[in-house]
Amino acid sequence: MNISPFIQGLPKAELHLHIEGTFEPELMFAIAARNHVELPYASVDELRAAYEFSNLQDFLDIYYQGMNVLVTREDFFDLTWAYLERVGGQGVRHVEIFFDPQGHTSRGVAFGTVIDGIWAALEKGASELDISFRLIMCFLRHLDEDDAFATLEAALPYRDRIAAVGLDSSEKGHPPSKFTRVFAKARELGIPAVAHAGEEGPPEYVAEALDLLKVKRIDHGNRALEDTDLTVRLAKTGMPLTVCPLSNLRLCVVEDLDRHPLPAMLEAGLMVTLNSDDPAFFGGYVNENYQAMKDHAGLSDAQLVEIAGNSFQAAFLDEARRKTLLDELAAYAAKSGVR
Ligand code: HPA
Numbered sequence: 001m002n003i004s005p006f007i008q009g010l011p012k013a014e015l016h017l018h019i020e021g022t023f024e025p026e027l028m029f030a031i032a033a034r035n036h037v038e039l040p041y042a043s044v045d046e047l048r049a050a051y052e053f054s055n056l057q058d059f060l061d062i063y064y065q066g067m068n069v070l071v072t073r074e075d076f077f078d079l080t081w082a083y084l085e086r087v088g089g090q091g092v093r094h095v096e097i098f099f100d101p102q103g104h105t106s107r108g109v110a111f112g113t114v115i116d117g118i119w120a121a122l123e124k125g126a127s128e129l130d131i132s133f134r135l136i137m138c139f140l141r142h143l144d145e146d147d148a149f150a151t152l153e154a155a156l157p158y159r160d161r162i163a164a165v166g167l168d169s170s171e172k173g174h175p176p177s178k179f180t181r182v183f184a185k186a187r188e189l190g191i192p193a194v195a196h197a198g199e200e201g202p203p204e205y206v207a208e209a210l211d212l213l214k215v216k217r218i219d220h221g222n223r224a225l226e227d228t229d230l231t232v233r234l235a236k237t238g239m240p241l242t243v244c245p246l247s248n249l250r251l252c253v254v255e256d257l258d259r260h261p262l263p264a265m266l267e268a269g270l271m272v273t274l275n276s277d278d279p280a281f282f283g284g285y286v287n288e289n290y291q292a293m294k295d296h297a298g299l300s301d302a303q304l305v306e307i308a309g310n311s312f313q314a315a316f317l318d319e320a321r322r323k324t325l326l327d328e329l330a331a332y333a334a335k336s337g338v339r
């Protein structure tokens with residue numbers, strides 16, 4: 001996909017990005033080799049050819065298999081640094097990355113190994129690339145409440161590094177209500193929440209995320225549009241949605257990009273942001289998602305600026321940095337003749 005120079009330079013934040021979903025096949029094979037772990041594919045090409053998904057679960061099966069090769073602090077560092085180096089050239093000025101500790105602790109990798117590796121790369125990205133960051137710890141919703149509680153407990157020594165908790169993995173049959181008490185505990189600790197909702201699950205899951213988990217953002221949220229009252233509520237409260245068009249296409253949440261609900265979301269006055277979700281698996285990083293919506297949903301450059309502005313407004317940023325980034329965006333738009 002050709003990315004327009006305007007999108008390439010547009011200052012933006014990425015708010016919906018699973019760090020394990022940035023694992024490119026080449027790096028996966030390199031790390032597997034150094035850890036003497038076998039991947040069930042003969043080559044990078046064979047692995048890539050397996051990236052044909054008909055739903056979320058198809059993808060998750062391959063996603064969890066891929067992360068099995070991550071063992072050492074260096075592995076988590078290399079994974080995170082590869083992502084930052086890549087998006088540093090794409091106008092990405094702030095990242096809020098998800099990680100799935102249970103995908104690693106369940107295999108005997110220590111929580112500290114995971115977070116130390118990711119954190120060191122994020123700090124390097126801040127100092128060398130001027131990309132600010134936040135880390136969001138996700139609970140795997142297909143696992144039980146006790147497992148989530150144990151994960152929250154394991155995170156306590158790293159409390160100052162956790163900007164928010166999130167909820168991901170298999171949505172259908174695992175409603176937000178399953179984790180009401182865990183999120184209440186996180187809230188008691190002063191940790192805000194986000195949650196995947198309304199990707200494959202019904203609008204009721206979006207309402208539960210708001211009412212029971214008290215989320216500050218909804219990840220995806222596409223199916224909220226099926227419920228008019230809920231849509232009005234999201235619009236009135238300015239609840240941010242982290243929308244991921246290429247993910248939606250590859251997981252068959254939408255039939256094709258021409259029918260993506262983004263225009264309807266904007267029409268309804270929703271506060272949308274554009275993100276990549278699991279870029280190594282879905283055929284594009286954040287700029288490809290912006291470009292796809294320009295090409296298929298007919299978004300104007302002014303609308304792309306508005307969406308980039310939303311990404312800074314919806315971020316867990318301190319106010320000084322937020323102002324710096326919003327000013328940078330305004331200057332870029334003015335220089336580009338967009339108003
Ligand atoms: N949905 C739910 N869980 C996930 C996703 C997603 O798109 N990506 C990684 N874990």
Ligand code: ZN
Binds near residue numbers: 016018168196277
């Ligand atoms: Zn996601």
